Amino acid sequence: MSFNTFGHLFRVTTFGESHGPAIGCVIDGCPPRIPLTESDIQPYLDRRRPGQSRYTSQRQEPDAVKILSGVFVDEASGAQVTTGAPIALLIDNVDQRSKDYSDIKDKYRPGHADYTYDVKYGLRDYRGGGRQSARETAMRVAAGAVARKIVPGLNVRGALVQMGPHRVDRARWDWAEVDKNPFFCPDAKTAAMLGDYLDGLRKRGSSIGAVIEVVAEGVPAGLGAPIYGKLDGDLAAALMSINAVKGVEIGAGFGAAELSGEENGDEMRMGNDGKPLFLSNQAGGILGGISTGQPVVARFAVKPTSSILIPRRTVDRYGQETEIATTGRHDPCVGIRAVPIGEAMVACVTADHYLRQRGQVGETPAWPFTPPAR
Numbered sequence: 001m002s003f004n005t006f007g008h009l010f011r012v013t014t015f016g017e018s019h020g021p022a023i024g025c026v027i028d029g030c031p032p033r034i035p036l037t038e039s040d041i042q043p044y045l046d047r048r049r050p051g052q053s054r055y056t057s058q059r060q061e062p063d064a065v066k067i068l069s070g071v072f073v074d075e076a077s078g079a080q081v082t083t084g085a086p087i088a089l090l091i092d093n094v095d096q097r098s099k100d101y102s103d104i105k106d107k108y109r110p111g112h113a114d115y116t117y118d119v120k121y122g123l124r125d126y127r128g129g130g131r132q133s134a135r136e137t138a139m140r141v142a143a144g145a146v147a148r149k150i151v152p153g154l155n156v157r158g159a160l161v162q163m164g165p166h167r168v169d170r171a172r173w174d175w176a177e178v179d180k181n182p183f184f185c186p187d188a189k190t191a192a193m194l195g196d197y198l199d200g201l202r203k204r205g206s207s208i209g210a211v212i213e214v215v216a217e218g219v220p221a222g223l224g225a226p227i228y229g230k231l232d233g234d235l236a237a238a239l240m241s242i243n244a245v246k247g248v249e250i251g252a253g254f255g256a257a258e259l260s261g262e263e264n265g266d267e268m269r270m271g272n273d274g275k276p277l278f279l280s281n282q283a284g285g286i287l288g289g290i291s292t293g294q295p296v297v298a299r300f301a302v303k304p305t306s307s308i309l310i311p312r313r314t315v316d317r318y319g320q321e322t323e324i325a326t327t328g329r330h331d332p333c334v335g336i337r338a339v340p341i342g343e344a345m346v347a348c349v350t351a352d353h354y355l356r357q358r359g360q361v362g363e364t365p366a367w368p369f370t371p372p373a374r
């Protein structure tokens with residue numbers, strides 16, 4: 001069986017193919033009385049949309065979202081709010097060019113999922129890859145916009161921190177830069193060189209990978225469901241489910257292997273707000289699968305786009321050896337548009353765990369505890 005539903009209490013089911021008439025999702029479990037209109041969702045979709053710069057696919061999709069159900073105008077406030085019923089969202093596909101794919105309909109693109117879909121299902125939608133296409137991720141971004149509204153004070157932001165050999169300089173990190181360049185790069189100096197770098201790659205008909213970092217602030221302490229629903233485990237699964245993602249790390253991640261215990265363990269002091277103050281955040285805001293109240297920090301590695309102009313050796317679905325060179329419209333670095341998608345997945349996981357925490361524990365216990373009388 002295939003599996004198109006994500007989450008436990010905040011549950012998202014997506015549907016639709018890259019070159020079908022529309023894509024959509026149904027969000028079930030969203031609490032009632034949350035103000036929600038299309039204008040809460042559209043800005044996030046606009047950030048993921050293709051065709052916005054010469055560094056992403058030139059497919060022109062307005063990605064205009066429609067809310068089909070699950071909202072109603074609240075008489076008291078006059079605002080459109082969620083009702084608690086399933087929220088169905090729909091986006092029309094308007095710029096499909098299925099002909100682009102007819103030359104490669106029987107051939108498998110190295111690095112793509114053409115072979116695995118064919119060998120599993122016995123057929124595949126070669127028009128843009130059907131469900132294997134990242135077109136589906138537009139619906140994750142739409143669901144993420146709703147998820148952000150569920151957790152009070154949640155702020156989820158993402159940035160591209162590496163493209164090929166070019167890493168950002170963290171000393172120059174400026175969140176305000178992220179929306180000022182077409183790469184979602186927080187370091188203006190690195191961003192300034194990425195354009196020429198990508199132009200060179202595109203001229204060669206090639207592509208490149210990237211690393212994205214997502215930081216969620218305002219995640220309350222106590223979210224996560226040990227043992228098999230740990231917050232870090234669910235984040236890893238959610239980020240890994242994004243197309244082309246090949247690695248996920250939380251906090252120090254793989255770097256923790258090089259650290260000593262005293263370098264890695266985040267020391268604690270008491271903050272002026274009566275909460276613990278961590279002196280560092282190697283844990284990425286999660287200990288024992290439960291949020292600490294520090295920012296949750298996740299990074300994921302995105303592989304280079306598989307559809308490239310450079311001829312590659314492959315086989316076709318009839319077992320013949322052949323060559324393939326992909327034409328059509330593709331992102332030279334899919335990691336760029338993965339930034340808003342990563343943010344959305346982190347928002348969805350956080351909202352799901354926020355509701356699960358409310359369901360099981362209710363109010364998080366008041367901390368610090370009163371010492372027992374002796």
Ligand SMILES: Cc1cc2nc3c(=O)[nH]c(=O)nc-3n(C[C@H](O)[C@H](O)[C@H](O)COP(=O)(O)O)c2cc1C
Nearest residue numbers: 113132133134243244245306307330331334337338
């Ligand atoms: C935003 C985004 C856009 C993508 N666009 C393309 C594309 O134009 N061409 C391509 O070959 N792969 C593209 N991909 C990657 C493929 O969807 C992905 O590699 C493929 O489904 C195989 O899955 P896997 O890489 O996760 O194993 C894109 C991925 C993302 C996140």
